[in-house]
Amino acid sequence: MILVTYFDPFGGHIANVSQEVATRLPRCDDVAIRELRTARRDVEKQLPQWIAEIEPNAILGLGQAQGRSVPTLERIGINLIDSQTPDNRQEIHRDDPIVFGGPSAYFSTLPLRRILDAVRHQGLPIDLSLSAGSFMCNQALYLMRHSAPDIPAGFLHLPLLPAQAAQTSHTPSMALNDQLTVVRITLDTITTWLRTRQHV
Numbered sequence: 191m192i193l194v195t196y197f198d199p200f201g202g203h204i205a206n207v208s209q210e211v212a213t214r215l216p217r218c219d220d221v222a223i224r225e226l227r228t229a230r231r232d233v234e235k236q237l238p239q240w241i242a243e244i245e246p247n248a249i250l251g252l253g254q255a256q257g258r259s260v261p262t263l264e265r266i267g268i269n270l271i272d273s274q275t276p277d278n279r280q281e282i283h284r285d286d287p288i289v290f291g292g293p294s295a296y297f298s299t300l301p302l303r304r305i306l307d308a309v310r311h312q313g314l315p316i317d318l319s320l321s322a323g324s325f326m327c328n329q330a331l332y333l334m335r336h337s338a339p340d341i342p343a344g345f346l347h348l349p350l351l352p353a354q355a356a357q358t359s360h361t362p363s364m365a366l367n368d369q370l371t372v373v374r375i376t377l378d379t380i381t382t383w384l385r386t387r388q389h390v
């Protein structure tokens with residue numbers, strides 16, 4: 191079973207691309223899809239709860255990253271929450287560790303190179319990223335690795351949808367169907383990798 195998480199709209203956005211994509215994924219027995227509320231206190235409660243309930247073999251987090259032109263696989267989650275944007279509990283978090291006394295960072299443990307190759311092979315763009323930012327997406331990646339060190343976990347940031355980008359200027363976007371295909375290939379690749387358990 192793969193646990194897929196996504197976020198609700200935040201920061202005045204009309205939608206969250208991760209929600210639009212995740213809610214259109216084909217339903218199947220191998221994937222459990224859950225919505226995280228974009229709020230620090232909800233993420234720290236919901237995530238460990240679902241991991242305990244579902245006991246997934248792998249975890250893939252999805253989130254929105256305005257300004258990115260292609261989907262990006264995050265390599266690393268850092269022990270920091272810092273943003274001027276209030277979360278969905280209207281709380282602002284500045285310069286705070288995610289886990290007091292926790293390690294500075296965790297690497298993603300999904301087969302990133304393999305996912306990258308598979309998506310590009312199908313003619314769609316994807317890149318690796320060295321920063322998941324310092325808001326709830328980074329928090330989710332950090333907590334996946336912190337609360338379940340033995341479960342392979344990682345995070346995919348998605349660009350805005352064209353309708354979202356149309357609300358602002360000079361902001362890159364990618365069509366919903368293409369983003370959906372990227373996520374489906376990512377899940378297929380993780381599933382195959384879990385079966386073979388060959389590390390990249």
Ligand code: PCA
Pocket residue numbers: 197200206208228252253254255322323324325326327328
């Ligand atoms: N993106 C934000 C939080 C929720 C989301 O979809 C982030 O990049 O941290």
